[in-house]
Amino acid sequence: MAVEFESVVTVSAAKQIAESLRAAIMDGRLKVDERLPTEEELAQRFKVSRPTVREALKRLAAQHLIRSRRGPAGGNFVSSPAPEEAAQSLANAATLMVAVGDISLDAMATARLELEVVCCRLAASNRTDEHLDAMRRELQAQRNAALTDEEFCASDIRFHRAMVDASGNTLLQFLMHAVVEALQPVSNMIIFRVRDRQAIVGFHERILHSVESRDAETGAAALADLVAYTRDRYREALERRADRTG
Template identity: 60%
Template sequence: MELGYGQINTRSAASQIADQLQQAIIDGRLKVDERLPTEEELAAQFGVSRPTVREALKRLAARHLIRSRRGPTGGTFVSGPSPEELATSLSTSVTLLAATGGSNLDDMAMARLELEAICCRHAAENRTQEHLDELRAELALQRDPSISDQDFCASDVRFHRIIVHAAGNAFLRFLMNAILEVLMPVSNMIIFRVRDRKEIVAYHARMITALDARDPDMAVATLAELIDYIRTQYEKAEEQNGARRS
């Protein structure tokens, strides 16, 4: 099977082959569950040695784009990454971006507000009674003064994840879960000493009221106030840290 690949330079040939095969998967020339040509056939097509092809396939396997199967019907097959693998990869990228200073809290807060606001609007329309019950259960937990900061933060993440799920959009859920699972714990870790749990709980209660009433404007406005509160607490935490360092 000839797929019309481009010419390969001798430098980083394995990487180039892996990239071209990946592009063939992306643009549909190679379908999920389709068997790839053999190493010998690929080597002939690309004009390289079999070890070079083998290294390229290892790179694709590391990206979760192919899988090998033994036996009479075996071979190497296209295997699209699972949603869980994609979410893990995206979360890792977001974590590295935040940890290396590639983005600051204002950037994170703005991105979260814009994306979660869309979720709030759709959740106001699509939420079910089950979603409301789950939100209220988290709110009851957050109102318990005996729970640890770690448990409060975990409940905080779950609360907003429920809203995202209530929006009923699989792609938004994929994007937002990575943001919530990474950015919320980062911001919570910074502000937990200066924030007031009761303030967070009050915002959450108002968001439930808005979703219950199917009022998207109230839900988005409350979310904006919540994120603005988080920004303010972040600045306060930074001031305290600066004072301690001096």
């Protein structure tokens, strides 16, 4: 491998080595499935100890940028992107930012509406029978009054995920994973006592029918009504909480 790396200072050397290797991966100097130099070779190139290199490699492994393989042909190799893991990391970050108040639920709801409307328009054109079947299964499950709140929430997420998947756009699917997975559990946790499940089912029925009949405008209207309903219930839940603590 002919990739050249700059020397680093001793302080935070592991972090700097990890960042240098990460940059080489991100800009294509290190290719997917390419074997990295050995720990000894990296230690010599960066002029640090092997434990420092080992720590840098651990950082890259934690970011799913490299993977290790044992045996005679083993070593550390550049990993191919794992969309599910990356999307979940994005969702976790978004959930944390909502939890600490860096992102408001209202801002998340607005983002969800705008992105999901685009997905709905694409789904109306690109959906398959498999996508429709997945949405129907979740809608049928949501009509079951015996579902716990947690089960209803999980089905709610799966319904919207199926609609987003029907868009056929991988970038939107990636982005919406964070919005749906982060927003809905948090908002459902707040509004589950004041929401009407049948109202949610009604919105979902309208969305499914619009995708099934390839009527994107009706779907966009149903999504707008769903987000407006969720916002109203969120405000109602906060008002009730304020009354109890006031």
